[in-house]
Amino acid sequence: MNRLFSTRTKGILIAALIVAILCGVFALVRTEAGPLSNLINGVLSPVRSAVTTIAQQIESLYNYIYRYDLIVARNADLTARLAAAEEQIRDAEAYERENERLRDLVGLVEQHEDYELVDARISAWSDSNWGSGFRIDKGTNQGVGVGQCVITENGQVVGLISEVGLNWSTVMTILDPTSEIGAMVYGSGYMGIAQGDFELMDEGMLRMSYLSTDAIIRNGDQVLTTGSGDFYPQGLVIGIIVDVALDQAGVDKYAVIEPAAEIDTLEQVFVLISYDYEG
Amino acid sequence: MLYRNRITIARWTLWVLLLTAALVLQATVFNRLPLLGAIPQLIPVAVVCVAMMGSAETGAVVGLIGGLMSCLGGDALVFVIPILAFAGALTGGLCSIYFTRSLLPALLLGLGALLLCAVPTWLLQWYLGHAPLSALWHVVAPEVLISLVYTLPLYWLSWRISLLGRQ
Numbered sequence: 001m002n003r004l005f006s007t008r009t010k011g012i013l014i015a016a017l018i019v020a021i022l023c024g025v026f027a028l029v030r031t032e033a034g035p036l037s038n039l040i041n042g043v044l045s046p047v048r049s050a051v052t053t054i055a056q057q058i059e060s061l062y063n064y065i066y067r068y069d070l071i072v073a074r075n076a077d078l079t080a081r082l083a084a085a086e087e088q089i090r091d092a093e094a095y096e097r098e099n100e101r102l103r104d105l106v107g108l109v110e111q112h113e114d115y116e117l118v119d120a121r122i123s124a125w126s127d128s129n130w131g132s133g134f135r136i137d138k139g140t141n142q143g144v145g146v147g148q149c150v151i152t153e154n155g156q157v158v159g160l161i162s163e164v165g166l167n168w169s170t171v172m173t174i175l176d177p178t179s180e181i182g183a184m185v186y187g188s189g190y191m192g193i194a195q196g197d198f199e200l201m202d203e204g205m206l207r208m209s210y211l212s213t214d215a216i217i218r219n220g221d222q223v224l225t226t227g228s229g230d231f232y233p234q235g236l237v238i239g240i241i242v243d244v245a246l247d248q249a250g251v252d253k254y255a256v257i258e259p260a261a262e263i264d265t266l267e268q269v270f271v272l273i274s275y276d277y278e279g
Numbered sequence: 280m281l282y283r284n285r286i287t288i289a290r291w292t293l294w295v296l297l298l299t300a301a302l303v304l305q306a307t308v309f310n311r312l313p314l315l316g317a318i319p320q321l322i323p324v325a326v327v328c329v330a331m332m333g334s335a336e337t338g339a340v341v342g343l344i345g346g347l348m349s350c351l352g353g354d355a356l357v358f359v360i361p362i363l364a365f366a367g368a369l370t371g372g373l374c375s376i377y378f379t380r381s382l383l384p385a386l387l388l389g390l391g392a393l394l395l396c397a398v399p400t401w402l403l404q405w406y407l408g409h410a411p412l413s414a415l416w417h418v419v420a421p422e423v424l425i426s427l428v429y430t431l432p433l434y435w436l437s438w439r440i441s442l443l444g445r446q
Contacts, residue, residue: 019343044302044303126354
């Protein structure tokens with residue numbers, strides 16, 4: 001080992017170990033990102049956003065070509081003018097979608113006057129194979145904080161802010177294996193915990209655990225937040241039940257939930273920065 | 280002397296940019312197109328490729344930078360910092376003494392670095408009850424294999440950067 005590593009190299013390795021310990025301790029004692037994390041992410045955040053935008057453009061171009069090929073197969077004399085018109089329609093559809101989202105948001109805010117929301121765009125998706133999350137382009141500068149709930153314009157639960165920087169935040173989605181939400185089956189009132197599951201994460205599903213064995217639950221039942229704990233207000237839609245089974249021990253019943261929010265295709269989300277706990 | 284310093288600074292800047300590009304691509308493009316169901320981890324491979332071009336000391340510093348970037352800028356866990364610093368130092372040291380600098384050692388050492396990062400992460404996730412043991416096959420194995428595919432472009436880029444000022 002002495003032949004491989006000089007004293008200086010060993011010094012760098014010890015420094016790396018100390019840095020790792022400091023990062024770990026820092027992450028445990030502080031909820032907000034540290035200055036180094038803010039520096040790295042502050043620089044990377046606009047780069048990530050730009051590359052994501054380019055990647056989305058390429059992805060949409062690819063989808064466009066694929067769709068265009070299908071249309072050509074069906075109709076050989078499709079003209080370039082039509083393609084241009086389609087592009088305009090796509091742009092219009094994008095505006096319409098955004099418009100719809102904002103209109104839905106107005107509806108949501110009218111229903112819940114106590115909700116104070118910050119809209120955010122997704123700048124990057126998690127690069128981990130062990131969890132589910134994404135970064136958004138809003139941070140402490142806009143009032144975003146750790147533990148705040150992230151929803152869609154329709155009030156569907158997306159996840160929770162797990163880390164926050166000045167102009168960026170990390171969202172842990174409800175699919176993440178560490179995510180847990182107090183949940184209730186709408187109508188029947190059965191309570192349980194909606195939690196992320198590693199096996200179901202890839203399928204875009206989560207599970208509702210701790211249901212009693214005699215609970216009568218049907219596929220299609222809607223699951224809402226109970227409002228227990230400080231993170232999620234009561235009555236937000238988590239998803240619908242698509243399967244019910246007994247756990248391995250045969251004691252507890254669990255249900256598989258399909259999230260109401262289409263997490264994989266999200267472009268814009270809303271951070272619930274404050275709400276009336278009583279409401 | 281001034282010229283040599285400038286070349287060294289330019290080389291290090293380009294290596295750090297290479298690591299940054301790897302991190303950004305991993306977090307923006309490759310995570311949306313997971314091959315075999317896994318997102319490739321480019322930083323360990325990039326660290327090994329860059330470390331191969333220098334000494335153990337170079338490798339340790341590159342590993343430390345790569346570890347910090349993937350931990351603070353990406354989603355890696357903190358223990359990846361000393362692991363990558365060690366992997367970089369070992370790569371630099373081994374390449375200076377035993378290996379010739381070529382693609383095959385890059386692949387072997389890249390495999391080692393990827394396993395050093397992925398296996399403890401898997402064990403931790405399993406210990407915490409967040410992932411099953413079978414994740415070794417359906418997450419760690421594809422992640423390592425897919426990541427190794429990127430050794431060729433990363434090795435080539437690192438090698439081109441190392442030639443700066445030598446031509």
